[in-house]
Structure formats: C-alpha cells, structure tokens
Amino acid sequence: MREAAYLHLRESILSGILLPGTRISEPGLAESLGISRTPVREALQRLSQEGLVELSPGRGARVRVITPQEVREVYEVRALLEAEGARLAALNATGAELEALEERLEALDRIPAEQYPEQMRVDFEFHSLLMEASHNRTLVRVYQDLRSGLALVRAHQQTLSQHPKTREQHHQILKALQQREAEQAARAARAHVLYFMEVVLEAAQRQGGQQWT
Amino acid sequence: MREAAYLHLRESILSGILLPGTRISEPGLAESLGISRTPVREALQRLSQEGLVELSPGRGARVRVITPQEVREVYEVRALLEAEGARLAALNATGAELEALEERLEALDRIPAEQYPEQMRVDFEFHSLLMEASHNRTLVRVYQDLRSGLALVRAHQQTLSQHPKTREQHHQILKALQQREAEQAARAARAHVLYFMEVVLEAAQRQGGQQWT
DNA sequence: CGCCTGAAAAGTGTATACAGTATACACGTG
DNA sequence: CACGTGTATACTGTATACACTTTTCAGGCG
Missing domain, CATH: 1.20.120.530 (GntR ligand-binding domain-like)
Structure with missing residues (x-):
C-alpha cells in the first residue's frame, strides 16, 4: 500500500494533476485512497528524498517548485x-x-x-x-x-x-x-x-x- | 525523534558498532532508544535510500554489505x-x-x-x-x-x-x-x-x- | 476600512494495537 | 542420522488514538 500511495502520488504530480506548490494533506490523501496515514507518510518521505515533494517539519508536504x-x-x-x-x-x-x-x-x-x-x-x-x-x-x-x-x-x-x-x-x-x-x-x-x-x-x-x- | 533515531543509527553503523549484514530489529532499537517504532521505521527508510541499510520487504533491515x-x-x-x-x-x-x-x-x-x-x-x-x-x-x-x-x-x-x-x-x-x-x-x-x-x-x-x- | 486577536478546525508527529507473515526450534518420520 | 513438518515466537505492515502545533477565519478594536 505504501507502493500504491507512492505510485499514485508520483503519477498525480508528473501528470500535472497536482501543480507545484500544492499542499498535500496526509489525512485527505489517505481517505481518498482508502488507506491509513502511515503508508501515505512513508510514500511522502520517499518522494521528498527523490525531490518531487518538499517536506517542512510540522508544516506538511508541498509539490516542489522548480526554477x-x-x-x-x-x-x-x-x-x-x-x-x-x-x-x-x-x-x-x-x-x-x-x-x-x-x-x-x-x-x-x-x-x-x-x-x-x-x-x-x-x-x-x-x-x-x-x-x-x-x-x-x-x-x-x-x-x-x-x-x-x-x-x-x-x-x-x-x-x-x-x-x-x-x-x-x-x-x-x-x-x-x-x-x-x-x-x-x-x-x-x-x-x-x-x-x-x-x-x-x-x-x-x-x-x-x-x-x- | 526521527532525527535522533537517524543520527544514532548512522553513527552506530559508521563507527563500526553495527557490522555489515547485522539485522536491525525495529522493536529492539525502539526500546533501546526509549521511543516508539514509528520514528525508527522512518529513520530506517531514510538510511535505506542513502544506501547505508538494506530493506527487504517483510524481512526487516540489515546493515548493507559493500563489495x-x-x-x-x-x-x-x-x-x-x-x-x-x-x-x-x-x-x-x-x-x-x-x-x-x-x-x-x-x-x-x-x-x-x-x-x-x-x-x-x-x-x-x-x-x-x-x-x-x-x-x-x-x-x-x-x-x-x-x-x-x-x-x-x-x-x-x-x-x-x-x-x-x-x-x-x-x-x-x-x-x-x-x-x-x-x-x-x-x-x-x-x-x-x-x-x-x-x-x-x-x-x-x-x-x-x-x-x- | 484595515489590522490585530483569539478560538476553532485541521494537520503533524508519536505512540500503541492488531492482523498477517516470516523465522526458529523441536518433534516426528523416513 | 538427516530431513521435513508443525507450532510457537518474533517481527513487519497497517490502522487507529492522542497530544500538540499550525493554520484559518470571524469578530472586535483602533
């Protein structure tokens, strides 16, 4: 399910459904995928290390903006x-x-x-x-x-x-x-x-x- | 605490306390650090992406072996x-x-x-x-x-x-x-x-x- | 009319519970 | 004596609960 969340997010970002700068809510995404927050969190952290999302401590995740x-x-x-x-x-x-x-x-x-x-x-x-x-x-x-x-x-x-x-x-x-x-x-x-x-x-x-x- | 777990593990690996191939147990490490499994998991996944530990699905984490x-x-x-x-x-x-x-x-x-x-x-x-x-x-x-x-x-x-x-x-x-x-x-x-x-x-x-x- | 204040809503970070699975060990069988 | 099987234990993966923080928005004040 972590993999599913990861692939879904990646696809959403790359296909342009999620625009750069968009805030990503853990509970929201979890509910829309029908899973719990735990695998969602882990997917977000992986995407963060890959540079697709930006993760500010205590303030959630955003789709990264590239200059x-x-x-x-x-x-x-x-x-x-x-x-x-x-x-x-x-x-x-x-x-x-x-x-x-x-x-x-x-x-x-x-x-x-x-x-x-x-x-x-x-x-x-x-x-x-x-x-x-x-x-x-x-x-x-x-x-x-x-x-x-x-x-x-x-x-x-x-x-x-x-x-x-x-x-x-x-x-x-x-x-x-x-x-x-x-x-x-x-x-x-x-x-x-x-x-x-x-x-x-x-x-x-x-x-x-x-x-x- | 995720950061603490990450730094502790990194230091343990680089200083040679944990030898390559050593299995790392989430509950064990969590107890020894006095925290829960959640931040430990997140630290392990980060170390996995950095190449310091190897993470096999369903089988836990090991310190990576390098040839x-x-x-x-x-x-x-x-x-x-x-x-x-x-x-x-x-x-x-x-x-x-x-x-x-x-x-x-x-x-x-x-x-x-x-x-x-x-x-x-x-x-x-x-x-x-x-x-x-x-x-x-x-x-x-x-x-x-x-x-x-x-x-x-x-x-x-x-x-x-x-x-x-x-x-x-x-x-x-x-x-x-x-x-x-x-x-x-x-x-x-x-x-x-x-x-x-x-x-x-x-x-x-x-x-x-x-x-x- | 704009700005500050404060309370409510939403969200993050951590802890814990539970189900499913891998591992280890002992026992029985060939 | 070796090998396979079954059970018990430990662990992973996911879900849920809770405390604390950030954000938002409405109302009051300047």
Missing part, C-alpha cells in the same frame, strides 16, 4: 553523467545491449508523432539502456535519481520530443557505441543532453515565468 | 563529479570561498597525525566546500548522496588519510582554483580521488576479502 536555474543545473549534471555513461558503454556494452538500443530507435521511428506519452516512454528506455550498458551500477543509480527530478520539468513540456535534431543525435550516439569510439560517444551524448536542455528552457520561457511544474 | 567492485564504481563516479565541481569552482568561486578552502588545508597541517577522526572531518569539509564553490547545488546534492554511501567504506580504513601525496594533491587543487585554471583543477581533483581509491582498495585487500564494513 529555470535549477533546470539548467540538473541538465548540466545529467550531461556529465550521460557523457560518462556513453563513454563506458562504448567500452563495455555487449552485443545484445547494442541491439536493444538499436531496437528502441527503430521503435521511436514507428511511433506516430501524436502519441507523445509513448514516445517519451521509449526515449526514456533508450537513455536508461544506454546508461545500463556502461556496466557501472552506481552511475546508473545516480542517474536515475536525477531523472526522477527531471520528470517534473518535462511533464508540461509535451510536443518537444522528436525535434528534428533529436533523431539524428540518437543515431550519432548509437553509431559511436557500435564503433567502440568512446570519446565520440561521450561528446555526442553530452551534446544531445545540452541541446535538449536549451529546447526545454526555451519552451519554458515562452510559456511561463520564473517557475513551473 | 570492492562497488567501491571502485562509487569512487569512479565521485571522481567524475569532483572533477566537474573543481572545474566549475575555478570559474565561479568567490574570494571568501577560496580563503575558506585555504584555511581548511592549514587546519589539516595543524592537526596531529594521531587525531584521525578530526583529520577526516576537516578533509571532508575541504571537499564539501570545494563542491559548494562550484555554485551548482544539484551537483552538490548528488555528490553528498554519493559520499554518505562512501562513509561506509572509510569507516574502518583509518590511518589512511594524510598519505604523503594527499597533502600535495590538495594544494595542487587549491592552486589551480586560485589561478582560475579550470581544466587543471578538474585534472587535479580527478587524480586525487582516483589515487585515494587505489589506497582504499589496497588497504581493503590487505585486511579483508570480498566484503567489509
């Missing part, structure tokens, strides 16, 4: 991690892992542009598989922690995937991995993440102000 | 983060921050070699200040998360600080920061962390087997 400055910081760290992941993957990836990556890019091409959630899911899988191919589980863990925070940002930035450049960059990364060119893979991954950061920040500037979901 | 392979992974990621931190610090550090760093190195020289805990504390402060001088709070957060796991390793590796090379490497980093040479700072920080990793792994091999603290 553009913070988005920039997170993407810069992600670029660092993903570049290293790509470098290691070029050295350590197995044949099966390379095929799985290739398969995801083919799947992305097959998905119609209007099915945004599906695109996002496969895109996410591609990057996760890339990091796992590094064979450094600590790197993967840190990366996933960072991404759960990033999800907050992308929630309302729909339609920005499948930019023309994105597809080309994905293939550049894969090609470098297949040719075992570590430095080239790192550069390509870094460029991809930083390019995406600019797209996100631009879209945010157009549609919002100092903060958003 | 040399994992130590290598963690230090490699730390080297990556700290190199980036040093690079950014060379660009962004304020005068006051540079002075604080210098002060820590002077303090390290003043501490007698036998006061190991004090040395470790100041050494920790130096590295934390270095990362904070990067002015990227996300980078700092990820770094601190990683280090709390590392603390497990160093707990029983006393006497390995103040290796002759350590002092020199610290000063190399600081010098690069003062001269605003970003790439040199990154290289120096990376070399320092990786060197330290080798020292730790060597010490572990001498005194242990496949796993320790």
Whole structure:
C-alpha cells in the first residue's frame, strides 16, 4: 500500500494533476485512497528524498517548485553523467545491449508523432539502456535519481520530443557505441543532453515565468 | 525523534558498532532508544535510500554489505563529479570561498597525525566546500548522496588519510582554483580521488576479502 | 476600512494495537 | 542420522488514538 500511495502520488504530480506548490494533506490523501496515514507518510518521505515533494517539519508536504536555474543545473549534471555513461558503454556494452538500443530507435521511428506519452516512454528506455550498458551500477543509480527530478520539468513540456535534431543525435550516439569510439560517444551524448536542455528552457520561457511544474 | 533515531543509527553503523549484514530489529532499537517504532521505521527508510541499510520487504533491515567492485564504481563516479565541481569552482568561486578552502588545508597541517577522526572531518569539509564553490547545488546534492554511501567504506580504513601525496594533491587543487585554471583543477581533483581509491582498495585487500564494513 | 486577536478546525508527529507473515526450534518420520 | 513438518515466537505492515502545533477565519478594536 505504501507502493500504491507512492505510485499514485508520483503519477498525480508528473501528470500535472497536482501543480507545484500544492499542499498535500496526509489525512485527505489517505481517505481518498482508502488507506491509513502511515503508508501515505512513508510514500511522502520517499518522494521528498527523490525531490518531487518538499517536506517542512510540522508544516506538511508541498509539490516542489522548480526554477529555470535549477533546470539548467540538473541538465548540466545529467550531461556529465550521460557523457560518462556513453563513454563506458562504448567500452563495455555487449552485443545484445547494442541491439536493444538499436531496437528502441527503430521503435521511436514507428511511433506516430501524436502519441507523445509513448514516445517519451521509449526515449526514456533508450537513455536508461544506454546508461545500463556502461556496466557501472552506481552511475546508473545516480542517474536515475536525477531523472526522477527531471520528470517534473518535462511533464508540461509535451510536443518537444522528436525535434528534428533529436533523431539524428540518437543515431550519432548509437553509431559511436557500435564503433567502440568512446570519446565520440561521450561528446555526442553530452551534446544531445545540452541541446535538449536549451529546447526545454526555451519552451519554458515562452510559456511561463520564473517557475513551473 | 526521527532525527535522533537517524543520527544514532548512522553513527552506530559508521563507527563500526553495527557490522555489515547485522539485522536491525525495529522493536529492539525502539526500546533501546526509549521511543516508539514509528520514528525508527522512518529513520530506517531514510538510511535505506542513502544506501547505508538494506530493506527487504517483510524481512526487516540489515546493515548493507559493500563489495570492492562497488567501491571502485562509487569512487569512479565521485571522481567524475569532483572533477566537474573543481572545474566549475575555478570559474565561479568567490574570494571568501577560496580563503575558506585555504584555511581548511592549514587546519589539516595543524592537526596531529594521531587525531584521525578530526583529520577526516576537516578533509571532508575541504571537499564539501570545494563542491559548494562550484555554485551548482544539484551537483552538490548528488555528490553528498554519493559520499554518505562512501562513509561506509572509510569507516574502518583509518590511518589512511594524510598519505604523503594527499597533502600535495590538495594544494595542487587549491592552486589551480586560485589561478582560475579550470581544466587543471578538474585534472587535479580527478587524480586525487582516483589515487585515494587505489589506497582504499589496497588497504581493503590487505585486511579483508570480498566484503567489509 | 484595515489590522490585530483569539478560538476553532485541521494537520503533524508519536505512540500503541492488531492482523498477517516470516523465522526458529523441536518433534516426528523416513 | 538427516530431513521435513508443525507450532510457537518474533517481527513487519497497517490502522487507529492522542497530544500538540499550525493554520484559518470571524469578530472586535483602533
């Protein structure tokens, strides 16, 4: 039930049902889920450590507010991690892992542009598989922690995937991995993440102000 | 009281009172601290997310066991983060921050070699200040998360600080920061962390087997 | 009309109770 | 003598109760 509360809250936040800054009441959420406060509390604390909610002592939980400055910081760290992941993957990836990556890019091409959630899911899988191919589980863990925070940002930035450049960059990364060119893979991954950061920040500037979901 | 339970457990684990693999009983710990199970549970879950304890569903909590392979992974990621931190610090550090760093190195020289805990504390402060001088709070957060796991390793590796090379490497980093040479700072920080990793792994091999603290 | 005050409502933090489950140990069986 | 089974104990996960704090809102005062 803790897991259920966690997943429900996470989904509510990422899908935009709960806007940033919204207060989350333990009794309220517990009743709406038909469970007691205990698992709700534990779910909130987990989300707090993941950076999706803010927990002030004695004053309850709120959905976290993220500033553009913070988005920039997170993407810069992600670029660092993903570049290293790509470098290691070029050295350590197995044949099966390379095929799985290739398969995801083919799947992305097959998905119609209007099915945004599906695109996002496969895109996410591609990057996760890339990091796992590094064979450094600590790197993967840190990366996933960072991404759960990033999800907050992308929630309302729909339609920005499948930019023309994105597809080309994905293939550049894969090609470098297949040719075992570590430095080239790192550069390509870094460029991809930083390019995406600019797209996100631009879209945010157009549609919002100092903060958003 | 959650904080008290958290700090008590953390200290017990890092000081070696609780050895890796030891089962931690919620009722037992609650009684020994004179509090109820609720805050104990919450502390255990926090420690679980920080990587100090392992939490198997329905089967309670154990102090986590770390393998040399994992130590290598963690230090490699730390080297990556700290190199980036040093690079950014060379660009962004304020005068006051540079002075604080210098002060820590002077303090390290003043501490007698036998006061190991004090040395470790100041050494920790130096590295934390270095990362904070990067002015990227996300980078700092990820770094601190990683280090709390590392603390497990160093707990029983006393006497390995103040290796002759350590002092020199610290000063190399600081010098690069003062001269605003970003790439040199990154290289120096990376070399320092990786060197330290080798020292730790060597010490572990001498005194242990496949796993320790 | 605005601001301060104070009481009521809601909420957080901790303790405790209870149901379901894993673990350990002893006994019986092959 | 080894192994499986059954029972008793201990523990985890969830629910509920209670004290204390924060928030809210209405009424009175300046």
